[in-house]
Each structure stands twice: as structure tokens, then as C-alpha cells.
Amino acid sequence: MIRQSKGLLNSLLVPVMSILFGFLFGAVLMLAFGYNPVEAYRAMIVSVFQSPYFIGEALRQATALTFTGLGFALAFQAGFFNIGIAGQALAGWVSAVWVALAFPDLPRILLLTLSLGVGLLVGAIWASIAGFLRAYFGTSEVIVSIMLNYTALQVTNFLIRNVLSEAGNTTARVGENANMGFQWLSTLTQNSRLNVGFFIAIIVVILYWVFMTKTTAGFEIRAVGLNASASKYAGMSAEKNIILSMFLSGALAGLGGAVHGLGTFGNIFTQGGLPDIGFNGIAVALLGLGNPFGIFFSSILFGVLNIGAGFMPNQAGVPDEMANIVIAAIIFFVGANYIIRYFIDKRAAKKQTASSTSQGGDV
Amino acid sequence: MNALSIIQLIVSSSLIYAAPLILTALGGTFSERSGVVNIGLEGIMVMGAFMSAVFNIQFAATFGGWTPWMGLLAGGLIGVLFSIIHAVATINLRADHIISGTVINLAAPALGVFLTRAIFGAAQTGPLPESFGRTSIFLLDRIPIIGPIFFENTSGPAYFGIVVAILSWFILFKTRFGLRLRSVGEHPHAAETLGIKVYLMKYSGVLISGLLGGMGGAIQAQAISNEFGILTIAGQGFIAMAAMIFGKWNPLGVMGAAIFFGFAQSLARIGTYIPIIQNIPTIWLLVMPYLLTIIVLVGVIGKSEAPARLGQTYIKTK
Amino acid sequence: MSELQHVIEMSGITKEFGTFRANDNIHLDLRKGEIHALLGENGAGKSTLMNILSGLLEPTSGEVKVNGKSVNISSPDVANELGIGMVHQHFMLVDKFTVAENIMLGREKTKFGYIDRKKAEKDIQALSDQYGLRVDPSARVENISVGMQQRVEILKTLYRGADILIFDEPTGVLTPQEIQELMGIMKKLVNEGKSIILITHKLDEIKQVSNRCTVIRRGKSIDTVDVAVTSQQELADMMVGRSVSFKVDKKPANPSGAVLKVKDLTVKETRGFDAVKNISFEVQAGEILGIAGVDGNGQSELIQALSGLTKSSNGSIELDGKNVTNLKPRKITEAGLGHIPEDRQKFGLILPMTLEENIALQTYYKKPFSKHGFLNYKEVKIHAKRLIAEFDVRTPSEEHSAASLSGGNQQKAIIAREVDRDPALLIAAQPTRGLDVGAIEYIHKRLVELRDNGKAVLLMSYELDEVMNVSDRIAVMYDGKIIAIVNAKDTTESELGLLMAGVSLSDAQDQAEQKGKEKGVVDSTK
Numbered sequence A: 001m002i003r004q005s006k007g008l009l010n011s012l013l014v015p016v017m018s019i020l021f022g023f024l025f026g027a028v029l030m031l032a033f034g035y036n037p038v039e040a041y042r043a044m045i046v047s048v049f050q051s052p053y054f055i056g057e058a059l060r061q062a063t064a065l066t067f068t069g070l071g072f073a074l075a076f077q078a079g080f081f082n083i084g085i086a087g088q089a090l091a092g093w094v095s096a097v098w099v100a101l102a103f104p105d106l107p108r109i110l111l112l113t114l115s116l117g118v119g120l121l122v123g124a125i126w127a128s129i130a131g132f133l134r135a136y137f138g139t140s141e142v143i144v145s146i147m148l149n150y151t152a153l154q155v156t157n158f159l160i161r162n163v164l165s166e167a168g169n170t171t172a173r174v175g176e177n178a179n180m181g182f183q184w185l186s187t188l189t190q191n192s193r194l195n196v197g198f199f200i201a202i203i204v205v206i207l208y209w210v211f212m213t214k215t216t217a218g219f220e221i222r223a224v225g226l227n228a229s230a231s232k233y234a235g236m237s238a239e240k241n242i243i244l245s246m247f248l249s250g251a252l253a254g255l256g257g258a259v260h261g262l263g264t265f266g267n268i269f270t271q272g273g274l275p276d277i278g279f280n281g282i283a284v285a286l287l288g289l290g291n292p293f294g295i296f297f298s299s300i301l302f303g304v305l306n307i308g309a310g311f312m313p314n315q316a317g318v319p320d321e322m323a324n325i326v327i328a329a330i331i332f333f334v335g336a337n338y339i340i341r342y343f344i345d346k347r348a349a350k351k352q353t354a355s356s357t358s359q360g361g362d363v
Numbered sequence B: 001m002n003a004l005s006i007i008q009l010i011v012s013s014s015l016i017y018a019a020p021l022i023l024t025a026l027g028g029t030f031s032e033r034s035g036v037v038n039i040g041l042e043g044i045m046v047m048g049a050f051m052s053a054v055f056n057i058q059f060a061a062t063f064g065g066w067t068p069w070m071g072l073l074a075g076g077l078i079g080v081l082f083s084i085i086h087a088v089a090t091i092n093l094r095a096d097h098i099i100s101g102t103v104i105n106l107a108a109p110a111l112g113v114f115l116t117r118a119i120f121g122a123a124q125t126g127p128l129p130e131s132f133g134r135t136s137i138f139l140l141d142r143i144p145i146i147g148p149i150f151f152e153n154t155s156g157p158a159y160f161g162i163v164v165a166i167l168s169w170f171i172l173f174k175t176r177f178g179l180r181l182r183s184v185g186e187h188p189h190a191a192e193t194l195g196i197k198v199y200l201m202k203y204s205g206v207l208i209s210g211l212l213g214g215m216g217g218a219i220q221a222q223a224i225s226n227e228f229g230i231l232t233i234a235g236q237g238f239i240a241m242a243a244m245i246f247g248k249w250n251p252l253g254v255m256g257a258a259i260f261f262g263f264a265q266s267l268a269r270i271g272t273y274i275p276i277i278q279n280i281p282t283i284w285l286l287v288m289p290y291l292l293t294i295i296v297l298v299g300v301i302g303k304s305e306a307p308a309r310l311g312q313t314y315i316k317t318k
Numbered sequence C: 001m002s003e004l005q006h007v008i009e010m011s012g013i014t015k016e017f018g019t020f021r022a023n024d025n026i027h028l029d030l031r032k033g034e035i036h037a038l039l040g041e042n043g044a045g046k047s048t049l050m051n052i053l054s055g056l057l058e059p060t061s062g063e064v065k066v067n068g069k070s071v072n073i074s075s076p077d078v079a080n081e082l083g084i085g086m087v088h089q090h091f092m093l094v095d096k097f098t099v100a101e102n103i104m105l106g107r108e109k110t111k112f113g114y115i116d117r118k119k120a121e122k123d124i125q126a127l128s129d130q131y132g133l134r135v136d137p138s139a140r141v142e143n144i145s146v147g148m149q150q151r152v153e154i155l156k157t158l159y160r161g162a163d164i165l166i167f168d169e170p171t172g173v174l175t176p177q178e179i180q181e182l183m184g185i186m187k188k189l190v191n192e193g194k195s196i197i198l199i200t201h202k203l204d205e206i207k208q209v210s211n212r213c214t215v216i217r218r219g220k221s222i223d224t225v226d227v228a229v230t231s232q233q234e235l236a237d238m239m240v241g242r243s244v245s246f247k248v249d250k251k252p253a254n255p256s257g258a259v260l261k262v263k264d265l266t267v268k269e270t271r272g273f274d275a276v277k278n279i280s281f282e283v284q285a286g287e288i289l290g291i292a293g294v295d296g297n298g299q300s301e302l303i304q305a306l307s308g309l310t311k312s313s314n315g316s317i318e319l320d321g322k323n324v325t326n327l328k329p330r331k332i333t334e335a336g337l338g339h340i341p342e343d344r345q346k347f348g349l350i351l352p353m354t355l356e357e358n359i360a361l362q363t364y365y366k367k368p369f370s371k372h373g374f375l376n377y378k379e380v381k382i383h384a385k386r387l388i389a390e391f392d393v394r395t396p397s398e399e400h401s402a403a404s405l406s407g408g409n410q411q412k413a414i415i416a417r418e419v420d421r422d423p424a425l426l427i428a429a430q431p432t433r434g435l436d437v438g439a440i441e442y443i444h445k446r447l448v449e450l451r452d453n454g455k456a457v458l459l460m461s462y463e464l465d466e467v468m469n470v471s472d473r474i475a476v477m478y479d480g481k482i483i484a485i486v487n488a489k490d491t492t493e494s495e496l497g498l499l500m501a502g503v504s505l506s507d508a509q510d511q512a513e514q515k516g517k518e519k520g521v522v523d524s525t526k
Helices: A002-032 A037-050 A052-077 A085-102 A108-137 A141-162 A183-188 A197-214 A216-226 A228-233 A238-265 A276-287 A292-316 A322-335 A337-362 B003-033 B041-092 B097-120 B146-151 B156-174 B176-186 B188-193 B198-225 B236-246 B251-273 B282-299 C046-053 C076-081 C099-104 C117-131 C146-159 C176-191 C203-209 C232-240 C299-306 C329-334 C344-348 C355-359 C377-390 C407-420 C437-452 C464-470 C493-500 C505-518
Strands: C006-017 C020-031 C035-039 C061-066 C069-071 C084-087 C164-168 C195-200 C212-217 C220-226 C258-268 C274-284 C288-292 C314-319 C337-340 C425-429 C456-460 C473-478 C481-487
Touching: A002 A037, A002 A276, A002 A292, A002 A322, A002 A337, A037 A052, A037 A292, A037 A322, A052 A085, A052 A183, A052 A197, A052 A216, A052 A238, A052 A276, A052 A292, A085 A108, A085 A141, A085 A238, A085 A276, A108 A141, A108 A238, A108 B282, A141 B236, A141 B282, A197 A216, A197 A238, A197 A292, A216 A228, A216 A238, A228 A238, A228 C344, A238 A276, A276 A292, A276 A322, A276 B097, A292 A322, A322 A337, A322 B041, A322 B097, B003 B041, B003 B146, B003 B156, B003 B176, B003 B198, B003 B236, B003 B251, B041 B097, B041 B198, B041 B236, B156 B176, B156 B198, B156 B251, B176 B188, B176 B198, B188 B198, B198 B236, B236 B251, B236 B282, B251 B282, C006 C046, C006 C195, C020 C035, C020 C046, C020 C195, C020 C212, C035 C046, C035 C176, C035 C203, C035 C232, C046 C164, C046 C195, C076 C084, C084 C146, C099 C117, C099 C146, C117 C146, C117 C176, C146 C176, C176 C195, C176 C203, C176 C493, C195 C203, C203 C232, C212 C232, C220 C232, C258 C299, C258 C456, C274 C288, C274 C299, C274 C314, C274 C456, C274 C481, C288 C437, C288 C464, C288 C493, C299 C425, C299 C456, C329 C337, C337 C407, C344 C407, C355 C377, C355 C407, C377 C407, C407 C437, C425 C437, C437 C456, C437 C464, C456 C464, C464 C493, C473 C493, C481 C493, C481 C505, C493 C505
Parallel strands: C020 C220, C035 C195, C035 C212, C084 C164, C164 C195, C288 C456, C288 C473, C337 C425, C425 C456
Antiparallel strands: C006 C020, C006 C061, C061 C069, C212 C220, C258 C274, C258 C314, C473 C481
């Protein structure tokens, strides 16, 4: 019991310290440009929690990040860096909207299931391309995913302009039967766009945990990620696990994109760049250290940062890009956790020598 | 349009779009030859573009026609500063190279726009007073046929890039510094036992990638977008990485690949003027560089082409 | 003593890594013009001591004198300047560079900013002529033989003007003939005024070339002796700290029918040429077949093909009556193969996972460990606890990571996992590499036990002693072929040595006989 709680504390130390350092870095930057960091952070965080509407919006943002974060984490545990999350989410988004627009008269439950399902599947297939090439040709999944990201971006914009609208930059809104809203949820959060996707996200978090820790398929994915050679020796198929993990990773990203598209916007419009939920999802997964519950809480934190950022320009005069700078800084410290661990270990070593010398005195 | 003017249009616009890619891809080559993966090139380009735009606006009156070239330098310098983050994280702090690069790509657009707002009060800088425009290369433009096609009304920065590529090839393969840089990417432990300062070499590789990537961004801002905003750099850093792989980490090959991708990018814009190509839907021209890179990666380039210890953290013996 | 000039004196050297003492008050002195052996088991602290001398590590305390002057060797550069050069065990060569580039790296001569290759190649040629170190300066290292790679390593130190050369386990990857050539080179080097420290655990090499020998054990220096008046048995006892019997007690084998039948097997290695060439052999139930040979003669590829990790390009493999040629690893495992892999940390274990998960690595998907795709950790734990007790794996608990175990206990865990499945054939590749004497004895005992229970065992090892003492029959591999299969009790070390160098069985028997008569050194047959 003691060992476990100590382990938990230790594994929490890196993310917590990273968050702290990230905010500290943002504060220093704001000071350097003559802004008041206390005002800015107060505006960002307190404003969100003062209003049910903005709490709802933060949770809505967290919903999308949970999906994309879990998607990234799954591939990461299998040893792959799925930098293509953003493109897969976009593919899921556009295909879900497409389905919803194509069959407006299907019953609601059916249309929602179908739209989200197609979004999930398209994201999964898009990611599987990188998985397949990695498995059978040894091609770097990082480079292929980057290329697929921009392919998805261009194709999506093309579809919006040429297929889903008449040379416009945005599609029509999906019909009432593809609405993910929940009456009591919107009433509770004063008409925020928080929707049923939030509950799907919670269910997926639990499913993810069960899958990774309790099933043989999850065991194989973890094994391949930790040591591909030994996994092959033990009769696991590297190819199967590479493709499976990229498929599932893309499925989660695609589902995230679909939920984001239907739940938040109800349509799709031409994109100048890849959607933020992709790279922020990577950030969430890294901060959550691959643990599904960690990812869920990281998503809520980043959801609050994303939504709270909107208050900074008016209330503190600070550009809202500050939020993304803080996020980047947090992930910098997570990535460079060696520096944090170094100081932890140094302190632990000091304590140990101190205690061992005192013990030595007793003898 | 007659044949000559069509060819001239293709060549000059290819070179214009190639220029940022050439420099950035060369930067990536130095970094990866030293063993450090730098997917943060995109972010470094953003910072270079931002800095050159600010410089351009502030000093156009002082430097006149030379402003874009001075802006190029300013962009390179900010690129060096920004790449230090990547160097410290990957070399000293043992961070995963991809994670560190992702951080750079997350941070740069946010920081660039943050600073733009802090300085100009808006998310874009607005049009730059002095852009690169088109230049003719002295004397060479007088050569019959070849002159008008390649050297008249063309991109100055592209020729700068070509010169840098040749120089880079010489540095990597003919000088002491190049030999040592490559040895660190191939077998850092061997290099260390021979007294080579592994970390210094890796820093050099990453910082050079910052310099050239920043310059690439500066060219994008001052020759193509003519402003700085969130969309000034939209994937060029990643295309530059593709060019680096396509060119097999050899500066001359990298330059060729970058020019080819510049050609592909420009076709998407000028294709409507050119017979045959005008019938191809633009979407194919837009995604061609990405798809070609995947095809080439799968079909042509074996793993043996990349530096042997690419992306691995090296921990010094003491 | 005083008239002898000491080029190196290391006294009271202590090196600590955290709480671990790798070197504990070690003394070593090297006389000018001698070959001084440094003898010790794996992990005794030899490499640490030499890394201190070559500037890669700094001692926690102690003094180093070079040519009588106290020095602080703070970096490889300083060691270089003092004339100390190291020939590394794992060659420190850049595969994609040429021989000349590897040698000049760090000491490049430039002309107008670019590297003067012509001058470098000329200098290298001169050195190579002077010491008889044949190399091709313009060849790429990835394309030259292991022997030439080692000569490049030696030239690297000479190019830097080294007078004191450290050879770290230089013979491990060489054929007996290449070893003889290396011994000749070392003698030539000392004749030309160089001094040499030879790190090794091979007693016959020490006897053959060195003048004195310093023995270290568990970080402490035990003694420095004159090699000429010390027997191999005495050296071995000093090294391990107690009398060792090299013999394994075992009853005569009782073979009863072939379990593994290999016919005309050919296996390509990663670069596309044949590593295993048309091999045929059988392993019987109730016998141990040893595979001897110098590293890199196709043994690894053979075992990878047998276990399904690599595909064969020709031939057939039959295991326990089933054709398993080119089946997936799991199918072969289920057909009755147990496999202790050559690289236990790369293939045998998933180090960050718990010991119980590692013990279930071959069976996790089967009942009772798994049902309907879900793992049953209760059963996994019960199973792990039983094997840990039965095979005496020393660990605080089955929930500790495999990485936290010592090498010997990691290997015991693998053996437990593989043997417990009751395979018809057990392949043990390098099963005792890097382990201490106690663990080695235990593993050998287990292999023999398995044989006595009527199982077939295929033992691959680069250690001749191990193959000779444990096996019943020995197949010798050379250049991808089995060039002979001999009975362990009828063969001799020198016969096997010749076979490992590619000499045919009849020639080898002739020469071994002759050697017995003349006590001369075996020459290359070429």
C-alpha cells in the first residue's frame, strides 16, 4: 500500500511541477512585456469558474481533447508517435458532417450513431495508412503522418468548397436529428454547447483503461511498445499490433473530430491550418503520462485554459495566445522531465545519505 | 503565351516557392546529420517570418532596398535563439526529439502572434514596406535563351539558397567540421573516444538548422506572403523536412528536392496558365508533394540512408 | 625492480558509481616494452579501470603516474597527449566512413580549410607498413572484415602517436588464425618500443604473449604475477577466488530418436547474402547437441530460423514430427520449442514489465491465464510464484520489474518460463554469457537434467569450454556451414579450434596430432 501511494505521488510530481513551471514561464513572459500576470491568470481561471456557461464550454473543449489525447496515447504506448492526430480528427469531422448532411431524415439515435461511427472509421483508416506502411515497409510513421495531415487538410477544404457546398467556405448546418445537445445539460450550463459527447468521453476513458490493462490485446500493445524484439520472440505479430494500435489511435482521433464537429459546430468550414484539438491532444496525452484518467484531467485543465484564454484580452489586456504559450511550456517541461527528475533524485539522494549517516552513528 | 514565356513563368515561380524550402531543408540536414531530429523547423520558420516582418517594418526607412536581406539575417538570428530551446531539451535534458519539436511547433505560432499583438495591436503585421520582389542576376541574364529563363526577373533568395546548398555540401563532406558533425550522427561514442566534443557538434547542427530555418521563414514572409500572420507559415517547415528526406540528407539532393516541391507548389497557383496542367484539378497539385514524399519513402529510400543514430539521445560517459 | 622503467603507475584507484564501488584501491604498473595482462571476470572492474586510464572516467580517488609524472587524465584528449591509446572491444568505428576517415577523425590535417585526404592516406599507409597492419585506406568500414576493422582500431591509436596501447578483450570476435596474427602484431608493437595492457579472461592468450599479469576480482586488485612461472590453474583460481572445476558432472547420454530434423537449410541475413548455407543435422531426444564456432559464422541466423524469427530461403525444419519450416514463432513454440535467446535483454524479457508478466510471456493468451480476451492476473501471479520458488529466482516480489533483477536471475526467469512449458526441444543460445560462476554451474546442471529427462537440447555458445563440457555431440559452424559433427568426449580443444577456423576434419585431426607431438604453434593453413 505504502509503495503504491508513493509511486502515485512520484508519478504525479512531474506533471504537477511541469504545470507549475509552465505557468511560471508564462508569468515571466508577461512581466517582460509589461503585463500583469496575476490579473491575466485570474481572468483566465476565475472567470471560467464563475459562470456555469463557461464551465460547460471548458468541459466541451475537454471532451474533444480527451478523445484525441487517448488516441495519441494508445499509439504512443505501442511505441509510435502518431503526430497525425490532427489530420485524423479533421477526417473524422468532415466525414461525420457529410453523413449527417446526407441523411437528415434518419431517426436521431441512428443518424448520430452512423455519423459518429463513420467519423471514427475514417479517422481509423486514415491512421492505418501510416501503420500499414510502418508495418510492411518500415516507413517512419512520423513523416508519413505529417504528410497525411496536410493531405487531409487540403482534401477537406476541397470537399467543403466543391462537394459539401456550392463554392462556399462553409457547409450548411446539420439537421436536428444530428444534434448532440442534451436539454438538461444545456439548461444546467446556461446554454453552453456541452453535449452528450462528454459522457461518451467518460465511457471511452474507462474502456481504454480496461482495454490496456485487462485484455490480452492491450497486453500485446504494451509489450510491443516496450520491446518489439521480445514481443516477436514471444509470438506476437509486430505487424498486427502496429496496424491495430494505429487503427485504434486514429479511431479515437476520428471520433474526437466527429464529436467536436457535430457537438460544437454542427457544420464544417474551410480550415487555414490543422485543427488545434490535434496538437493539444498530443499535449494532453504527454501531460497525462499515457494514463487515461491522467489524460481526462489534463483535458479538463487544457479545456479551462483554452476557454479562459478568451477573457484575457478584455480583462487583463493580454493577448489570448498566452494560453497556448503556457501549454507549450508545460509540455516542454514534461518532455524535458529529466531536469525535474534530476532534482528529485538529488534531493532523495541527499535525504538518503543524511539518514544513512545518522544510522551509521547508531552502530 | 508562347513556349518561352511559359517556361520562364514556371521556372521563376518554382524558384520563388522553392527558396524558403531550400534553406529550411538545408537547416534540417545539418541538424539530422548531427543526430538530432528537428520537426520543429515549422515553428522555427514561424519565428523567422515574424522577426523579419517586424524588422522590415521598423527598418525599411533605414535600409531601403536592402531591408529584406537584413530581415533575412534578423530572421536567421531569431531562428538560432529559438533552436537553442530544442538543443537544450534534446541534448542536455534528454527530451524525446519529436516531443521537443512538437513543443516548438506549439509555442512558435502562439508566441509569434502574441508578440505581434503586443507590438502592433493586431494579429497580423499588415503589408511589408520592402519585399524581395524579382531580380535579375547580373551578367548571367544576358546569356541567350538560358538567361531569360533562369536569370531574368527571378528569385534572388532562391539563388542565395542554391549558393548555400553548394556551400553546405562542401562543409559537410570536405571539411573537418563536416566530418566531425557527421561522425556524431553516426556513432557519437566513437567520436567521443577520439576527443570530439559530441554535445558541441550537436549544438552546432541544431543551431545551424535554426539559422537556416529562420532565414527560410524570413523569405516566406518577405517574398511570398508579404506580411506576418498566423497563416504565413502553413506547413512549409514540414515540406522542407520532406525535401530533406527526398534529397537523402545530401545538400545538393536536398536542394533539388526543394526546387521540385517549389515547382509543385507553384503549379497549384499558376497551373491555370499552362496547357495540359490546367485540366488537372488543383487538389492534385496541392497534395502532390505530400503523396510523393510518402511514395518515395516507401519505394526508394532505405533506412540506411538516414544517419545511424538519428533521434537517439547521447549520454556522455561522464 | 628499480632499473625497470614504469610508463604507467596507477595506485590506490577507487571509482564509485553512487554507492557501488567498481574499483576499490587498485594498483597497476606497466613497464616499458612489456605486455601486461589484466585478468578478471565479467564485471570485475577491468573496463572501469581502463576507462579511467583512457580519460573517459575520472577516479573518485587514487593517483595515476605516466612516465613518472603524476597526471590528471580528464579527457580522451589528455590521454592522447600522454600517448595512451585504447583498442576497444566493441569497435569504435563509423560504418559509413572510410578506413582513412575513421583513423584521421579528431586529428584531421587540413589544407585551405578542406581535409587533405591524400596526405592522411599516405601517413596511414606508412604506419600500416611499419607495423604490418594491412588495411585499405579508401574502403568503407562496413565492407571490410572484422580482422581488418580491428587493425583499423589499432592504427587509430598509432596515428595519434600512442606509446601505451590498451587492448580490451581483443580476441572475442576473431578466428584462431586471426588471433595468432594479432598476437604477432602485439609482439611486433612491443619490439618497436610500445607498451601494452591486454585485458582478457582467456588464460591461454595470457600465457602465450604476456610478461606479467595483474588479477582483479570484484573491484580489488588481487596480485600481480610473473606469467612464466604461474600456471593457468593458479591464474584461474585467483580470478574467481576459489578452485573451479571446469568439468560438468553428467551421465552418458541416452539418445532416443530425432526430435529436430534440419534438412538443406539456407538462411539469408539482413543484407541479403546467405548466412546459413545448406545445413543438415538432427538433434536426438536425450542428448545435448552443441554448436561451436566463432561469433558471426551463421549461428545466430540458424537459431533465428529454427525459432521462426527469420525466414529461411531453402530447406526444411521438422520439430517433433511436425514440419515447422517458416512458421510464425508462436506456431513453432506451440509445436514444442523452448528457446533461451542469445540476447536475453533484447529478446528474452520485456525489462520494464513485471516479472510475473514476463514469466507469462509465452502463455498469456492461453487458459487459464486468459479467457475471452481478458487476462486473469490471479492465475498469472500463482504461476509466477511457483516458478520463482522452483527455479530460485532471487527477487523481492513477482511484481518487481524484470529490469530490477541481476543478469543471473533474469536468465533463471527465462529458463523457468521455457523449461516449465515442457518443450520437446530446448534451444539455449549463449545461456551463460556475462553470468557469474555460480549461475553458470546452475544453468549447466539444468540443461543436463533436461537431457536426462529425455528432452532434446541445442546449445549454442562461443565459449569452447562450455560447448565441450556440456554437450554430447558438437557441430562446428564455419562460414555458414556445419563443417563437422564430433563426439564431445573424443575431441580436443585444438581440433575444435582448427575446425572453427575452417580446417576440414581430416586435416584438423592430422594437425592436432602433430601439435600434440611438437607442442608448436598452429599456423594458418593458407
